Amino acid sequence: MELYKLTIHEANKLLSNREISAKQLAESVLKRIEEIEGKVNAFNTITAEEALKNADAIDKLIQQGEEISPLAGIPMGVKDNICTSGIKTTCSSKMLENFVPPYDATVIERLNTHNAILVGKLNMDEFAMGSSTENSAFKNTRNPWSLERVPGGSSGGSAASVIAGQALFSLGSDTGGSIRQPAAFCGLVGLKPTYGRVSRYGLVALASSFDVVGPITKDVTDCAIVLNVIAGRDVKDVTTADKPVDDYRTALKDDVKGMKIGIPKGFLDKGLDSEVRTSIHQAIKLYEKLGAELIEIDLPHAEYALPVYYIIACAEASSSLARYDGIRYGYRADDYDDLEELYKKTRSQAFGSEVKRRIMLGNFVIGADYYEDYYLKALKVRTLIREDYAKAFEKVDVILSPTTPTSAFKIGEKREPMDMYLSDIYTVPVNIAGLPAISIPCGFDANGLPIGLQLIGDLFEEKKLLQAAYTFEQNTDYHKKEPIL
Amino acid sequence: MKVSIEDVELVAHQSQLILSEDEKEKAIQDLTSILEYADKLSELNTDDVEPTIQVLPIVDVFREDEIRPSMDREVIMQNAPHATEDSFIVPKIVE
């Protein structure tokens, strides 16, 4: 078996037993990148040399008999909006095309401490705005299951690289579904942790009150392993929760007997693809068979989630992206006569159309004339949506829904922004409420494209999610399928 | 709501963006369709609802007033597109 096909936990076993070396593993992954990157286009930067050097160092540790972390020597890819010291962090934008941060994100610091090996930085929608990775300023990443299709987004490179064997796992970021949707489109496990469970320090801000970093992995066990390392309070991010971190692997039990699974009323009625509906129904039946209790729940304000999300997220984004002015770092226009021209030309030339659209929408809704009707209104409806979930979690342990209304669509298929926004309909409400959610593979459609199942938990109930997801995985084979490239 | 050309021009200026005439047209359409969708929110009575700014009830996280070393100027300025050895350069500002 090719080493790049291993999961984290399989590779860790082989490394610990010295059956393989970290160098062999890294070489296998780097070779795979070399072979298929021309088809997949997942990477903005490949750090092969550094990766091999780090692998050597880890092999020395292993030879010295040191006990190693479950992530030691594991090749990983990182979404290109997570800062890596001395390595370009571009956000797939012309604005940051040559930006080299002199600091690491906290999640990178933690993964480095655990000796995970960075193999490269992954393509994404520019500044994480999008659901297909088509908004990258550099290239379209392709879905390894069908190269004419999108891998999802915004963490498209993160998902495509893992399913293609170019990394054993990756980090993504999720503001409105950007981990779960690409994980679903690529047949992977993607976890959006509770807001504040994982530090945002060094994650380039899209929307401060929604953003969270999370893993994209080949199975649920790997997901728990990565979460163990990245979760926890960070003094550099005052919005992280001061709550102890569980050992998430203790949640990996094949058991949902008595677990209460909520099915939102009306969620499976309209607006979704029939094959997705069928797969979700089968998943529900499987849970029932395994002893879970299914309870219909009501989320009456769910239909307002998309406008609430776009108003608040764009307001926050317009503010977070105001700093890109061509003065301290990043792109700067060549010719300008005065300061205003420097600003305007720099920003107009270096931001893509989706970024401009959202910045303008954001500035519009926080303008003095519209603040109350749009921005403040959205903050209030955000409260109603949170309350819906709080009520639901009085009755159920997890909530089940599709991750996306359809499987992966074709590159260039969705041209109107509203069309694209609607593909986030199942994922966005979760970010509004800050809840944890996981997407796991639950089937394939007639085109051989993966379908994702989303499980949503109450705040900080990642363990319940992982247990429900693990049980599903133990009783299905979807996660074992591989695309042919 | 329907967005006007004046709205788009104002918000483009606030965003420090230059839009071509075509881009302005497109922006009117896009913003109008998103905001018309957003007008759905006005169906809801939210008079007695508190806004949610953050989802977690975290409060009072302060830093002690203790100096931490700043970063070397050379490092902090290495990404500057236009600078002297010690300062960032911008076009002359006339007030």
Next chain:
Amino acid sequence: MKYEVVIGLEVHAELSTQTKLLCGCAAEFVREPNTHCCPGCLAMPGTLPRINKRAVEYAIKAGLALNCDISEYSRMDRKHYFYPDLAKAYQVTQHYQPLCKNGYLDIETDDGVRRIGITQIHLEEDAGKLIHDQYETESLVDYNRSGVPLIEIVSEPDLRSPEEGRIFLETIKSILQYIEVSDCKMEEGSLRCDVNVSVRPKGQKEYGVRSEMKNLNSFRAAHRAMEYEVKRHIDILEQGGEILRETRRWDDNMGKSFPMRTKEEANDYRYFPDADIVPMYIDRDWVARLKKEMPELPSERRDRYVRDYGLPEYDAGVLTSSKYLAEYFEECIRLYDNPKNVSNWVMGDILRITKEKDIEHEDIPIQAEQLVGLLKLVDEGIISGSIGKSVLEEMFDTGKDADTIVEAKGLRQISDQDALLDIILKVMEDNPQSVEDYLSGKKKAMGYLVGQTMRATKGKANPQMVNKILKEKLDELKKE
């Protein structure tokens, strides 16, 4: 027509914390550009703010000193505008939920005490600095000041003259120094103010249209700007003109204000809450503790000087008008138990010289022990009071002790009986007419002879002794 002046002020004071508001970089003033910066100061992507607790504490202290309600719930907002010194293109400030509200400040004017309302005090970060004069076509940006904590104190439009405005500013400065939250060094830009001026016909209820001038960095400039604007408004109204609601720039060199070229839309700062910073619930115990620790304020100290040292109200007011001056005074009387004498010297020559030389109170070059040394020389008759004054001038210039100056210049009083006798006899011999006059009953002639003796000794003769000896000698002649 008679007009009433309406002025409101916004005072920005840099807080004297060790570190900046949102990161651990040193907040101190430093000349070398961009050396007190971290990725956060430069708004690099992914960096996050962490609020300095002491800055919050200082803002609360200012609120207590200015009789404000301290909010139980407060949070930070973002104020958006593009300018090169504002790295994030938004300033972290407080718009919706400031820390302190509804206060007041009593100021002493010639017409008695006036109570000026304080709308609010809020916490915010400073911007960096632009350097315009180094290059012909370009400006430079230094972010050392980016993120230094400030408080903004907003007054109600309760001030009725530029003079009241000036007194308000002086009083605020004094209070902030007393409670040790700001060093208020204007030359380093740590105290700045914005002024809002309008006028209305006396008796009219509605306010007139106001103009605003931002970033005045000296009290003198603020005072002149207020006077200029008041006059400009009245002139316009007198000529039947209309005042524009606008922001104007004060040019202190020209002594004029000019309209700024700002677009209307630039005034929409698009404030909204900063989701990177968590809200503050200001603990009541914390406030109570700060209240208890609050040092003596200027007005309390003034009353104490009158009560305990028997100083005139006016003198006590001057001495306590700045913390540094009051501390100087107290240091002196710790070493020298004659408050009235110290007060006379400080109120008189010391303040005269600091004013002439334009020296800040904190920079008086004569240490308290040095001044006391001088006073003792006078008390002990080693030098006369008038020589003392000239010694003081020299102490200002050289920083030397009074002793050293007196010795080096041979200013010691001549108190030697025999030496003085010789000089006096010589003076009597040279001025027989005056001696004759005295003997014939013209007492005035005595003064002339004393003056001549002092002159002969270049002022160093002990005047009491001169008087005594001269009188003895003249009286001896009388008997003969």
